[in-house]
Amino acid sequence: MATAPTKRITDIGPPHYEKFLHPLIKKNYGQWKYHETLAPGVLCHVAHSGDRLYTVRAGSPRLLSIQTIRFFADLADKYCGGYLRFTSRNNVEFLLDDAGKIEPLKKDLADAGFPVGGTNNAISNIVHTQGWVHCHSSATDASGLVKSVMDALCHHFTSQDLPAKLRIAVACCLNMCGAVHCSDIAILGIHRKPPKIRHDILAKVCEVPTLIASCPTGAIRPATVDGKQSVEVVEEQCMFCGNCYTVCPAMPMNDPENDGISIWVGGKVSNARSAPKFTKLAIPFVPNNPPRWPEVVNAVVNIVNVYAENARKHERLGEWIERIGWPRFFERTGIEFTRYHIDDFKHAGLTYARSTHLRF
Amino acid sequence: MADNDKPKTELLDELEKGPWPSFVREIKRAGETNPMCNDLLGQLELSYKEKKGHWKHGGIVGVLGYGGGVIGRYSDVPEQFPKVAHFHTLRVNQPSGWFYTSEALRTLCDIWERHGSGLTNMHGSTGDIIFLGTKTAELEPTFKELTEAGFDLGGSGSCVRTPSACVGRARCEWACYDTLKLCDNLTRAYQDEMHRPPFPYKFKFKCSGCPNDCVASIARSDLSIIGTWKDDIQQDDAAVAEYAAGGLDIQKEVCDLCPTQCMDWDGQKLAIENRECVRCMHCINVMPKALAPGKEKGATLLIGSKAPIMQGALLSSVLVPFVPEDELLDTVKELVSRVWEFWDEYGKNRERVGELIQRVGMANFLDAIGLEPAPEMIAAPRDNPYIYFQPEDEK
Numbered sequence: 077m078a079t080a081p082t083k084r085i086t087d088i089g090p091p092h093y094e095k096f097l098h099p100l101i102k103k104n105y106g107q108w109k110y111h112e113t114l115a116p117g118v119l120c121h122v123a124h125s126g127d128r129l130y131t132v133r134a135g136s137p138r139l140l141s142i143q144t145i146r147f148f149a150d151l152a153d154k155y156c157g158g159y160l161r162f163t164s165r166n167n168v169e170f171l172l173d174d175a176g177k178i179e180p181l182k183k184d185l186a187d188a189g190f191p192v193g194g195t196n197n198a199i200s201n202i203v204h205t206q207g208w209v210h211c212h213s214s215a216t217d218a219s220g221l222v223k224s225v226m227d228a229l230c231h232h233f234t235s236q237d238l239p240a241k242l243r244i245a246v247a248c249c250l251n252m253c254g255a256v257h258c259s260d261i262a263i264l265g266i267h268r269k270p271p272k273i274r275h276d277i278l279a280k281v282c283e284v285p286t287l288i289a290s291c292p293t294g295a296i297r298p299a300t301v302d303g304k305q306s307v308e309v310v311e312e313q314c315m316f317c318g319n320c321y322t323v324c325p326a327m328p329m330n331d332p333e334n335d336g337i338s339i340w341v342g343g344k345v346s347n348a349r350s351a352p353k354f355t356k357l358a359i360p361f362v363p364n365n366p367p368r369w370p371e372v373v374n375a376v377v378n379i380v381n382v383y384a385e386n387a388r389k390h391e392r393l394g395e396w397i398e399r400i401g402w403p404r405f406f407e408r409t410g411i412e413f414t415r416y417h418i419d420d421f422k423h424a425g426l427t428y429a430r431s432t433h434l435r436f
Numbered sequence: 437m438a439d440n441d442k443p444k445t446e447l448l449d450e451l452e453k454g455p456w457p458s459f460v461r462e463i464k465r466a467g468e469t470n471p472m473c474n475d476l477l478g479q480l481e482l483s484y485k486e487k488k489g490h491w492k493h494g495g496i497v498g499v500l501g502y503g504g505g506v507i508g509r510y511s512d513v514p515e516q517f518p519k520v521a522h523f524h525t526l527r528v529n530q531p532s533g534w535f536y537t538s539e540a541l542r543t544l545c546d547i548w549e550r551h552g553s554g555l556t557n558m559h560g561s562t563g564d565i566i567f568l569g570t571k572t573a574e575l576e577p578t579f580k581e582l583t584e585a586g587f588d589l590g591g592s593g594s595c596v597r598t599p600s601a602c603v604g605r606a607r608c609e610w611a612c613y614d615t616l617k618l619c620d621n622l623t624r625a626y627q628d629e630m631h632r633p634p635f636p637y638k639f640k641f642k643c644s645g646c647p648n649d650c651v652a653s654i655a656r657s658d659l660s661i662i663g664t665w666k667d668d669i670q671q672d673d674a675a676v677a678e679y680a681a682g683g684l685d686i687q688k689e690v691c692d693l694c695p696t697q698c699m700d701w702d703g704q705k706l707a708i709e710n711r712e713c714v715r716c717m718h719c720i721n722v723m724p725k726a727l728a729p730g731k732e733k734g735a736t737l738l739i740g741s742k743a744p745i746m747q748g749a750l751l752s753s754v755l756v757p758f759v760p761e762d763e764l765l766d767t768v769k770e771l772v773s774r775v776w777e778f779w780d781e782y783g784k785n786r787e788r789v790g791e792l793i794q795r796v797g798m799a800n801f802l803d804a805i806g807l808e809p810a811p812e813m814i815a816a817p818r819d820n821p822y823i824y825f826q827p828e829d830e831k
Contacts, residue, residue, distance in 0.1 A: 085583035086501060087627040089529060093616050096535040097606060106605035106614070110725040121607055129607060138457040139568070141466035142545035142554045149538035149545075158538040162558050164602065164651050171607075189457050205561060208483035209459075209476070210509060210525065210568060212491040214831070217483065219459040220451055227454030252743035253561045258655035289785060292746040323786070325493035332487035345655050347647035347662075348695055348718045364493050366484040367447040376506055376517050390693055390718070422748060 098159035098171045100129050116236050117192035120176060130172040132181050134190040135201050135226070135233055138166040139209065139219055147188065151410040155181045163358045165243075167194050193234040197241055199380070200233070202226060204246035205253040207265075212406030213318050214248035215335040216364050221246050221372060225263070228373045229380060239387040239396070242380065243344075250317045260393040261376055262340035262355045265364075269334045270314040271327035275301040282324035291321045315421075337362040337372050341379060341405075342394030350395050356402075356427075358409075360416035375411075401435055442467070443478035447485065462738040466554040468625075472569060473553055475519035479511060497524055497572050499579040502631045505589030506575055522571045523553070526578060527564035527590035529623065532601050532616040534559065538609075543585050562640065563600030563651075564590035588627075594786075595633035596626045601643035602650040610720065612663030612733040613761040619643045621765050629795030635776070636783035646729060647717045653738075653752070658789045659772060660738040660752040661764070665730035668710040669719070675726035676706045690719045734760040737771065740790025750790040759810040774805040 089112040093101070104123035119131040123384050136144075148168055152160040157178045168190075170181055182192050194200040202225065205211065225244065232238060245256035248265040256262035278284075287307060288296045295313035299306055309320075320327040326391030339362060344357035358379065362371045379393075386408060388397035397405045406413045419427045460477075467473035472659040479490050495508035507525040512753045514521035528544070548554060548567050557566035565587075570578065579589065590598035599622050602608070604615030622641050623630070629639075644652035645663040653660035680686055683690035686706065691699040698712035699719060706726075708719075720727045737759060759767045775789060778801070783792050793801045802809055 084500070084580075086588075088583060088586070088588045089624045089627055089632060090531045090588060090620075091540065091586040093532040093535050093606075093620060096531055096537050096540060101606050106611070108605070108607065108609035110609055110728075112725070121609070131607070135457060136558065137457045137462055138557050138559075139459040139462050140556050140558050141462045142549055142556065143465045143468075145541050145545050145556065145558065146463060150540045152538040152541075160536055160538070160541075161603070162534040164534075164563075164600070166558065168558070191455065191457075203561065206557075208480055208489045208491075210491065210523070211489065212493045212509070214489045216487075217480075220484070223451050223458060223460075224457055225453070226456035230455040233456075247743075251745055252749075255561065255652060255656045255743050256650065257743055257749040286785060290746070317745060319786075320744075321493070330488050335487065336725070345649050345652045347649065347654075347716050348721055349695055349716055352649070354749060354751070364487050366487065367450040368831075390689060436609075 093251070096159070096161075096201070098129070098157065098173070100127055100173050101159075101171070103127065104129070106186060113195055113236070114178075116198060116234055117195055118182075119195060120175075123198045128173070128175070130175055130178055132170045132185070132192060133163065133167050133194050134170075134177060134185050134192050135194060136166055136168050136190065137219065137223065138204065151181065154184075163193070163194075163201075165203050167201050175395045175411075178390055191230060191234050193236075195236065197236045197238045197407075198233055199229050199242045199244060201247055202244045203254050203256075203259075204407065206249040211248060213251060213321055213329065215267050215330075216248050216337055217366060218248045218254070219248045220261055220366055221337075221369055223336065223370045224370075224373050225376050226375050232380065238384055240390050240392045242383070242393060244376070250319075251322065256340065256343075257354050258343040258345045258352060259355055260341065260343065261379060262343065262375065264340060265335065266338050266361070267316040267318055267329045267331065267335050268361070269316065269329070269331045270295075270309045270311045271318075271320055271329050272331075273307065274326035274328070275304060275306040278307065278324070278326035279305040282326050287320055287324045287327070290319045292317060292319060296320060319378070324365075328358055332364075336364045337369070339372070339375055339379075342397050344392050344394055346392075350392075353394055355394075357417050358405075358411055360414060402436065443474055443481060445481045446476050448477060448481050463555060469549075470518050470554045472519045472523070473555060475517035476523070476553065476555070476569065477605040479513060479517045479520055481511065482516070491523075497575060499589070502589060503633045504592040504595045504631060507592055509569075516759075520569065523569040524575065525569065526552075526565060526567040526575070526582075527560060527562075527592055527598065528582060529588050529590040529598050530559055530563055530565050530600070532619045532623075533603050533606055534563070535606065544587070547578060547581045547585065551581070554763050562590070562597050564598045591630040591633065593633045594637050595631070595639070596633045596635075597628040597638050597640045598630070599623050599643065600651050602645050604643070604645045608645060609724065610648065610663075610717070610729055612665050612729055613645060613661075613735050613764055615643040615645045615661075615663070618661065618764060618768075622768065625769060634780075636779060637786045637788050639776075639789065640682040647715055648721065653741075655741050655751060656743075657741060657752065659737065659768070659775075660741060661735050662738065662769065663729075663733065663735050664715050664758065665733050666758055667730035667732040669708055669713060669730060670696065671706065671708065672726050673705065676723065679703075679723050679726055684723070690722055692716055732760075734758050735764055737768065739775070740788070742788045742790050746786065747791045747794065750788075750794070752790070754813045755807065757810060771805065771807075778804040 244258040247254035340355035552570035601615035601619035642657035741752035
């Protein structure tokens with residue numbers, strides 16, 4: 077029964093991308109001249125050689141079954157010689173060399189429930205995190221929020237009727253695996269109560285010095301509880317980030333009564349016109365209300381609508397707010413301004429109004 | 437309780453309605469052949485009812501010889517949902533630019549059908565292909581089949597995280613360097629640092645071909661490599677005239693929105709004062725047929741962006757204003773080796789490079805990595821007089 081042991085393969089990295097490039101891409105690599113948008117979700121890239129590559133972009137839920145991936149593969153075989161890609165915002169893109177195949181492909185996608193769009197001045201797909209589907213520290217579900225918000229905004233995915241592109245992101249806790257800190261609109265799950273310390277197991281499952289060092293505000297101190305080594309939390313110093321829980325399972329944060337959502341606006345990543353900027357707090361707390369989160373959906377739709385009605389062409393959400401000023405943003409959207417909007421973490425003064433440039 | 441029966445999912449069923457494609461339908465589809473997915477649905481329905489997650493803190497699981505690439509996940513209600521008692525994630529390193537053939541996708545699907553839940557993320561936040569949910573015993577067999585098919589795991593924990601790149605020269609006329617190639621080269625150069633966590637915390641690379649930054653490099657990577665150019669914007673006057681004839685208001689939509697007001701349109705001819713251009717991309721974005729980045733291409737290197745944990749979110753800041761394209765790989769590798777040496781020595785546990793720079797000061801950081809200070813690195817000089825003069829500058 078002796079068989080030669082097969083060599084274990086490691087550290088090979090991903091397959092080389094060249095293997096997966098459409099022949100038209102290989103031929104015109106680095107030789108693209110310009111592109112145009114033929115319809116929402118349909119791009120045409122023209123090479124110096126005169127070749128034309130067509131892209132059809134469809135939204136996906138990011139969480140995909142192998143059955144659906146095989147369906148995409150079948151479509152790629154049928155229309156694209158087997159070549160496709162995904163975008164940084166979880167869309168799937170089919171790459172075609174024959175313009176005649178665009179409409180039949182779009183029809184197949186529509187029949188299967190995958191909207192085509194997400195280009196130019198549209199709301200593209202929402203980048204998001206795992207939520208209750210697969211994360212231990214989530215304050216909410218990400219996939220359900222995305223589905224609920226995109227159901228309400230789908231017509232902005234399939235058209236290009238906004239002043240500029242609008243990027244939405246969802247993160248289910250402050251860890252922000254979805255890096256929502258630079259999106260036009262960010263939906264962020266939040267905890268609002270300090271961790272409930274499991275003194276019975278803490279010393280067994282956690283390294284106390286690491287745990288103490290994990291707190292951004294120094295709110296965790298060593299303590300002996302019932303003769304056991306543990307910690308205490310200075311509750312007024314806790315801002316509920318959950319970093320302690322990430323390093324120590326004996327510091328759970330989940331609290332159905334108090335966990336919820338905050339909504340942030342005005343960030344951007346692109347350097348176009350204005351510099352990249354962070355999102356800023358719009359609504360400090362919205363209740364966590366699955367399965368459809370109506371309060372969150374209404375808040376986001378309201379912000380999108382007010383922006384769409386008021387911003388100038390090419391103006392991103394944050395650029396519009398900077399032009400009209402934050403007081404008017406709160407006035408136009410009807411969002412209540414509260415003490416929570418005023419920063420009190422490090423360098424807080426940078427966000428105070430330090431001029432008399434006021435509108436009345 | 438759930439066994440092979442379909443769980444009752446009254447709340448989740450609501451999320452099968454509506455025009456946007458449904459993740460619930462995806463889980464149900466996978467559940468037709470894999471009972472793990474039905475327990476996942478059952479547990480998720482419980483979370484929706486209770487407004488509370490039911491995953492335990494990750495445990496240490498992985499494949500032999502790697503310290504990353506697998507995220508351990510256990511249910512905290514395994515008696516109710518035994519098939520997701522273990523439900524670990526594998527991060528599979530995506531090909532640069534997320535390009536695939538149908539054949540490659542089917543290979544991945546077949547492997548995941550044999551060894552896991554059949555659920556994926558295409559893709560995870562950092563860029564990996566995510567295989568969502570399997571048991572500990574399946575990790576090594578999955579890894580074996582993946583590597584035999586030419587795939588490998590991505591990064592997790594305190595390591596180089598899987599680098600990612602925009603579509604670049606494969607399909608974009610604006611790419612100022614070959615993002616796919618650089619991303620692939622960096623990924624291969626740092627296999628050891630990806631698979632065997634050596635650092636105080638994570639380190640991310642993201643390659644964007646132009647200042648539009650389609651992979652959010654400036655917000656989401658410790659080293660942001662953003663394409664740019666040094667010479668003049670390439671301009672096709674006939675195409676500019678075509679845009680004007682086609683109804684584009686060049687004064688209002690292009691010149692007036694230029695951040696440095698370096699463009700002048702007299703109704704016939706567009707004049708650009710290229711010395712004043714800050715390469716924001718706006719005019720090029722609006723008139724892609726008429727304007728294009730210059731010919732002297734390369735990239736700006738920026739350092740230190742991250743999400744809030746621990747000391748607050750940061751955007752990357754300029755480290756090297758311009759590196760010519762042909763020097764990019766060598767420059768990045770040399771620079772990164774110096775940054776890592778300093779971070780290894782002085783970084784605290786779970787301190788990102790950006791936070792280390794905040795703590796020790798950019799000037800000290802520049803000294804440590806042997807870079808000269810340059811005015812392009814700052815938005816403005818300091819506005820406080822608390823200067824730590826160096827001993828050699830005194831007297």
